Amino acid sequence: MTLAQLRVFEAVVAHGGFAAAARALGMSQPAVSAQLAALERTHDVRLIDRASGPPAPGGAVLTAAGAALHGITEPLFALAARAEELLADAADLGGEPIRIAADAPGYLMPLLAAVRRRHPDARFAIAAGNATEAIEAVRTGRADVGVAAEVPDERGLHRVELRTQNLVAVVRTDHPRAGGKTLRLAELAGEPIIGRERGSGTRRALERAAADAGIALTYGMTADSREAVLAAAAAGLGVGIVAEDEMLEDPRLVMLDLRGPAIPVVEHLVCRAGARDTPVWRALLAALPAGAAPADPAPRSR
Structure with missing residues (x-):
């Protein structure tokens, strides 16, 4: 028994016959027939029977021995295909950034x-x-x-x-609201907000929630990065709005959970x-x- 013979057998089963298997393997039909016959002759067993037995995928009919062998060859060559894919991916990922x-x-x-x-x-x-x-x-x-x-x-x-997280408010430690743990969305009305620029997902989520709640927002500053938002809040320029995991360790800042409602960002x-x-x-x-x-x-x- 050779791996080539097993591959021919699996191709005949998977593609539903000798002619289709030959096309898939790039072989002649007589060569496919010869390989399968050699496998059967070596082990004195019939694997494919066109007269009886349960139909295999694609239309070929397997004997009991053929069905049992297919249960082995199908996952075997699926794993081989995955190995080839992994190696090809490794080569491709070593090219352009x-x-x-x-x-x-x-x-x-x-x-x-x-x-x-x-x-x-x-x-x-x-x-x-x-x-x-x-x-x-x-x-x-x-x-x-x-x-x-x-x-x-x-x-x-x-x-x-990848993840869902909520928006939070960030204020300097001497801000009047810095002593709490939460800030209701309605309490942003009248506060100078430090937010992201238009086009930001954070800003879209904040403005959608405010519009749904009928709350008018006032931007004291917009910035194109979380670092700029946090730096502005640390300077006391207003209430920064960022995603929760964008908060950085800074002794000048306090993070408050936004509530009423919470504002998720996906x-x-x-x-x-x-x-x-x-x-x-x-x-x-x-x-x-x-x-x-x-x-x-x-x-x-x-």
Whole structure:
């Protein structure tokens, strides 16, 4: 018995006959018949019987021995295909850098570290921006994948949820509300808000919740990064609004949970719909922890 003979047998079963198996394997039909006959002759057994026996996938009819052998060869060659795919992915990921557009690179780094452990030659090129910019980079092909909040459900994009977190308010320690643990959304009315620029998923989520509650917001400042929002809040310029995991350790700041209602923000990994079967996308999905999103290791304080 040879591996080549087993591959021929599996191809005949999977493709429903000798002619189809020959086309799939790039062999002549007589060569396929000869390989299968040699396998049967070596072990003095019939594996395929066109006259009786339960039908196999694709239309070929297996004997009892053939059905038992198929139970072994099917997973065997499925594993072989996975091994070939893994090796091909490893080669592909060692080429050009993976282009990633991210609205919050901190979410991304543990995931890329996991990819690197599996593919040591993988390289990355990160472009930071807001959610709208990250999604547009994916749409237009300027990025292979994106990490962005509030990714729309549209036909041209494929998305996988990474995590859901709530928005929080951040104030300086001498702010009148710094002594509490929560801040109701209605209490933002009249406060100078330090928020992200238009196009940010954080800003969209905040303004949607405020509109639903009939609350008017006043922006004292907008900024294009979480670091700028936090620096402005630390300078006493108003109430900063960020996603909870964007909070950094800073003795000048207090983090307050937004309530009435809580405002969730969903972060996604996104690619073009046609890129779901690329080595890059498969490598990123394989690196995701089972049932969990990659964690941002940045410390937080309240």
